[in-house]
Amino acid sequence: MTEPDPDAAQQAIEYCYAQGWSDGLPLVPASRPLLDQFLAQTSRDPQEIIGTLEQTGRHCTVELAAINAAMAGCRPEYFPVVLAAFEALMTDRAARGGGFQSTSGPAPLIVINGPVRGELGFNGAGGAFGPGFRPNATVARTLGLIVRNVFGIRPQVLEQATQGIPGRWSICIAENEEESPWEPASVEAGLPEGTSAVSATLLRTCEFVDNRHTQDPEQVLWDFADTISRTGSLIFKETSCGVVFCPEHAQMLAAAGFSKNDVKDWLVGHCGRTANDLRRAGKDGLNGPVRLPAGQPGAPDEFSRILPSRQHVPVLVAGARNAAISMVVRVFGFWTGTAVAVETPAGALAGQASS
Amino acid sequence: MPNAILDPAGGAGAVGAALPGGAAAGLASGAALAPRPRDLRGARVGLLMNTKQNAGIFLDEVGRLLVDSHGAASVLARTKLAFARAGAGEGDGEGAAE
Numbered sequence: 028m029t030e031p032d033p034d035a036a037q038q039a040i041e042y043c044y045a046q047g048w049s050d051g052l053p054l055v056p057a058s059r060p061l062l063d064q065f066l067a068q069t070s071r072d073p074q075e076i077i078g079t080l081e082q083t084g085r086h087c088t089v090e091l092a093a094i095n096a097a098m099a100g101c102r103p104e105y106f107p108v109v110l111a112a113f114e115a116l117m118t119d120r121a122a123r124g125g126g127f128q129s130t131s132g133p134a135p136l137i138v139i140n141g142p143v144r145g146e147l148g149f150n151g152a153g154g155a156f157g158p159g160f161r162p163n164a165t166v167a168r169t170l171g172l173i174v175r176n177v178f179g180i181r182p183q184v185l186e187q188a189t190q191g192i193p194g195r196w197s198i199c200i201a202e203n204e205e206e207s208p209w210e211p212a213s214v215e216a217g218l219p220e221g222t223s224a225v226s227a228t229l230l231r232t233c234e235f236v237d238n239r240h241t242q243d244p245e246q247v248l249w250d251f252a253d254t255i256s257r258t259g260s261l262i263f264k265e266t267s268c269g270v271v272f273c274p275e276h277a278q279m280l281a282a283a284g285f286s287k288n289d290v291k292d293w294l295v296g297h298c299g300r301t302a303n304d305l306r307r308a309g310k311d312g313l314n315g316p317v318r319l320p321a322g323q324p325g326a327p328d329e330f331s332r333i334l335p336s337r338q339h340v341p342v343l344v345a346g347a348r349n350a351a352i353s354m355v356v357r358v359f360g361f362w363t364g365t366a367v368a369v370e371t372p373a374g375a376l377a378g379q380a381s382s
Numbered sequence: 383m384p385n386a387i388l389d390p391a392g393g394a395g396a397v398g399a400a401l402p403g404g405a406a407a408g409l410a411s412g413a414a415l416a417p418r419p420r421d422l423r424g425a426r427v428g429l430l431m432n433t434k435q436n437a438g439i440f441l442d443e444v445g446r447l448l449v450d451s452h453g454a455a456s457v458l459a460r461t462k463l464a465f466a467r468a469g470a471g472e473g474d475g476e477g478a479a480e
Contacts, residue, residue, distance in 0.1 A: 039387060048390050058385035083397045094390045130434075176390040179397035262433065315461050317433045 047181075048098065050171055050196065057097040064103040065093035069110060070375050077110065078117045080178045082125060083185070087113070087177045095172040100165040105147060107370040108162070108225060109169050112137045112199075115227035115367040116170060121360025126229050127174045132188025133229040133359040135170050137199040138343060140213035141223035143369050144201040151201030153347035155271075156194070156233065156354065163199040171196030192232050200345045206274035207344035208281030215287070216366035223369040228341070229359035231260070238276070239351040244283040247276060247351075248293050254355045255298045256333060258308040263316045266333050267358035268298070269341035274348040291337040298334050303327035338364055423453035431461045 039056035043049055055061075066073055066089070073090035089110070096109045116122050116135050126133055139149045150160040157163055180186045204211045213224035238250045255268045270290075272280070280290055302325045305311035305318070312321030334340055341362040346352070419425055427448050429441045438461075445457035 035384075042387060046389070047396070057388040057390070059388065060385065062388060085394065085397070088392070091390065091392050094388045097388075098390050172390060177392065177394075179391070179394055181396040184396050185398040314438075317461055 043098070048172070048176055050168065050175060052168075054098040054172075055100050057094045061097050061103075062090070062093055065097055065101075065106045066090065068103050068106040068372070068375050069370055071110070071370075078113060078173075078177075080123065080127075080180075083179060085178045087173055091177045092169070092173060095176055096165070096169045099168040099172050100161065101169060102147075102161070102165075104372075105162055105166055107375070108139065108143060108147065108149075108223075109166055111225040111367040111369045112166055112227055113170060113173065115225045115365060116229075118363045118365045118367075119228050119360055120363075121229050126359055127178065127180045128186045129359075130187050130189045131231055131359060132186075132191035132195060133231055134192055134195040134198050135167065135227055136230045136356055137167055137170070138212050138226040139199065139201040139223075140204065140211045140226070140366065141221060141369070143223035144204075146223075149199070149201040151203040151345045152206075153349065155200040155203070155345040157197055157199075163201070164197060167197045167199035192230075194233065198230065198233070200271065200343075202343055203274055203345045206278070206348055208278050209287040209342070209344065212341070212343055213366040216364055218366050218368060222366075223371070224366040225369060226364075226366045228362050231357040231359050233271075234355045234357070235352055236270075236355055237350075237352045242279065244280050244285060245293075247279065248290070248297070251353070251355065252294060252297045255294065256300055258300060258304060258310055260357055261300075261305075261308075261310055261318060261333060263318065264313055264331075264333075265316070265335045265339070267339040267341075267361055268334065269343065269356045269358060269362060270294075271343045271345050271354040271356055273346035273351065273353045274344060275351045276353045277344045279351075287342050288337060290342055291340040294340050295332065295334045295337065299330055299332040301327065302329040302331070305331065338362065421453070422448055424455050425453075426456045426458055427454045428458045428460065431459065433462055 040053045043054040043056055048054060069089065071089045073088065075089045076086045077089055077092060078087040079085070092109060092113060093106060096106055101109060139151070143149070144151060147162050148160065149162045174180050182188065202211050212226050213222055214220050216224070216226065218224050234254050236251050236254050238247050241247060251270055260266065285293070302311050306321065306324060309320040310318040311325065312319045339362065341356070341358070427445065429445055431437045431441055441459065445459065448454040449457060
């Protein structure tokens with residue numbers, strides 16, 4: 028192997044910047060031979076349309092997704108996961124309907140389940156929210172590049188994020204199925220156990236809950252309820268908010284008899300604010316589904332729940348078993364509960380044989 | 383001869399990027415604009431409030447001006463039910479029907 032030419036590489040990287048393709052970090056310049064390696068990982072037609080943004084009339088094909096995956100730094104074998112992640116995200120109506128250009132600047136949360144985690148090296152243990160792991164970082168980045176380059180949504184043009192959020196285009200976690208006491212998200216979504224799959228939704232932000240203070244499961248859940256219920260996050264009457272539990276919190280809750288649905292039900296029943304709290308923040312009244320200051324004060328202690336159903340409370344498990352630190356993940360639209368199976372290499376080979 | 387660097391945008395630019403003459407790049411690619419009325423006289427105009435601060439106050443005034451100064455017959459005001467939903471989902475049909 029000849030030594031790589033750093034000067035040629037730098038020129039190619041600068042060329043990509045000059046075209047406006049970059050999210051700010053260097054891109055891997057994609058060439059036809061590299062693209063062909065990506066396309067060899069799937070049985071799908073390179074010209075198949077895998078996503079459409081109605082408001083811009085833009086379509087994403089398998090081939091364009093592959094070019095962006097290559098540029099994001101993915102290895103070719105990650106490409107079936109990219110396709111599943113993109114499909115999963117596009118099941119979220121908020122993503123299709125304008126979320127990418129929203130003032131909220133929401134970030135995709137990508138969740139990987141099944142054997143593909145180990146096969147490709149997706150991290151779901153220590154530092155699951157990153158950085159440091161190529162599959163997690165580059166699959167998430169690919170979605171951002173697709174939105175920028177294929178859908179044409181760029182910051183301060185059609186994309187109107189007021190501040191954006193830290194971690195946009197970098198939140199991709201594997202579930203820590205080995206240390207979770209509960210069924211994986213993919214199984215909860217109806218796929219057979221052991222299926223490699225991806226779920227995704229848009230997030231408004233992530234907020235930690237550090238409770239190493241008590242062994243009482245209800246006290247721990249109250250701590251989560253406090254973060255979930257903060258008034259600053261409340262715009263509408265109802266909201267959707269999940270938790271990525273660390274293994275210690277999840278195992279403590281499970282040992283106390285809480286199933287995943289028990290946790291969801293508890294949070295549905297206990298998350299919310301009193302009329303007095305909401306009034307203090309100018310959010311005690313409603314105009315249809317939208318909060319606003321009420322004209323007349325109501326009963327000050329009247330409690331308003333904010334999570335209408337279990338489906339509004341995705342529960343996942345990731346992280347290391349070294350502290351009691353979990354993450355509240357504030358869903359931008361609605362968690363669809365869909366998991367998209369990852370195409371296997373055998374499927375790709377079969378597709379190529381038949382084409 | 384080195385390989386060409388592939389275009390991740392498939393030849394398209396950013397949506398909404400300004401072009402000379404005031405046109406916007408990409409907005410019309412594959413999407414047809416709805417027919418525009420020649421004027422608003424006698425029309426019932428729908429206004430969709432996006433829940434941002436003062437949007438209601440602003441659109442109330444816009445509606446008043448459309449009726450008083452441009453001949454609109456009436457204004458139908460609706461509020462978005464959730465983030466990022468273009469026409470508030472089920473509200474789309476309601477607005478079109480009305």
